Amino acid sequence: MKRGEQVKRKIIITLSILFSLWMIGLFIFYLMKHDHTRWQVALGGILISLPPLSLLKMKKNPFNIPIIISYYLFLFCSLYLGSISSFYLRYLWWDSTLHFLKGMFVGFVGISLYKHWIPKQSQSNVSVGILFLFVLSLAVSSGVLWEIYEYVGDLTLTHTMQRGGNTDTMEDLLCGLGGGFVAAVYSLFRKKRI
Template sequence: MQKSSFSERCLNVFLLFVVISMVLSLGLTVKDALLGSTADQGAAWFLALEIVLGLVIVLIPKWVAKRLEIYLPPTLYLFFALFIYGSVYLGTVYHFYSVPYWDKGLHLLSGALLGGFAFSAFGALVPEDAIAKISPFFIGMYSVAFAVFCGVLWEFYEFTCDSFGMNLQRYMQAGRPLVGRAALMDTMGDLFADFIGALLFAVVAYLQLKKNRNWLKSFFFKRIEQK
C-alpha cells in the first residue's frame, strides 16, 4: 500500500473537519427551521440550503475525480477547500465578511490557489520534455501572472455586477458613492492581496523546483492507471 503524502494527510483531516462542522451546523439549522417561530423559518431554511450547497461545492471535485479515475492534486484541492469553507460557509453563511480583512485574507488564499492551478494548466498544455528545460524562475513568474490575470477578470465581474446596482467593489458607503482614491481602495486592495498570495506561492514553488523538478508534477491532473 502506497504511503500517503503530507499534503494528502492534511487534506483528509481538513475535509473530515469540514464535513463534521457543516453537518452539525446543518442539523442545528434544520432544528431551528422546524421548531422556531414562523417568522424565522424562512431564513433558517435558506441558511440550511446555503450550508448544503457549500458542502456540495467542497466535495464535488473529489467525487468527480473518483468517477473519472483522475488524480486530484491534494495541495490544490486543499487550497480550494479552504477557500470555499472560508468564503461560502464562514463568509456567507456566518457573515465572516464583516470581520476586518477577512475578504483580503481570502484573496491571499485565492492567489495561491490560482498559482497552483496555473501549474495544472502548465502541465496540461506544455510537453513534459519542454517543461524540463524551462527555468524555475520563469515557471514561478508565470504562475504569478496567471493568478493576477484571473484576479483582474474577477474585478471585471464585480464591476459589471455593480453596473446593475450592486456594491461588490465597495464603491458606495451608506448609499453614497465614494470619491477619488477612497473609491478604489477595495478593488486595489483585492488585487494587491491576489498578487501577494500568488507571489508567496511562487517563492515556495521556486525553492521547491530548485531542489526537485518533479515537485511541479504534484499539481498535474492525470489518469489513475489501473493495476
C-alpha cells in the same frame, strides 16, 4: 488504480458530499427564515462544492491532497465564515487575507497544472522565468475574474460584494497579486526538483 489516487477519490467524494449536505441544510434553514442573502450564499455553496467531483473522471488527478483540502477550506472560510457568519463585515482584514490566500492557492494549482501538462522530459527545457510568469499570471487572472464576478453580482443581485468600491477592488487585486507572487517565487525553488 494506485493507492494515492484511491485516497484522493475518497477525500473528494467525502468532502463534496459533506460540504454540499451542510450547505443544503443552511439553504433550507435560511430559506425558511426568509434571509435571502444567506440562502443565496448557501445555494452557491451547494453548486461550488460539486465541481471537484469532475476530477474523478480523470485518469490521473493533477491535484494533490493538500490542494483538494485547501479548496474546501477556502469555501468554508469565504462562504460560511465570510458571508454567512459576517466575518467580511466584522473583520476588515478578512477579505484581504482571503484574497492573498486565494492568490497563493491558484498559484499552487498552476504549479500542479504545469507538472501535469508539461511532459517530464520537456520540463527541464522550460525556463524558470516562464514558469514564474505562468504561475503569477494564473493567480492574477483569477483575481481579475473574481472582481468581475463581484462587480456583476453587485449590479444584479446583492449590492454588498464591493462595499469599498474601487478601493476594495484594488486592495483585493493587490492582495491576490501578493499571494500569487509568493507561489511564483516558490515555483522558482521547486523548479529544480520538478
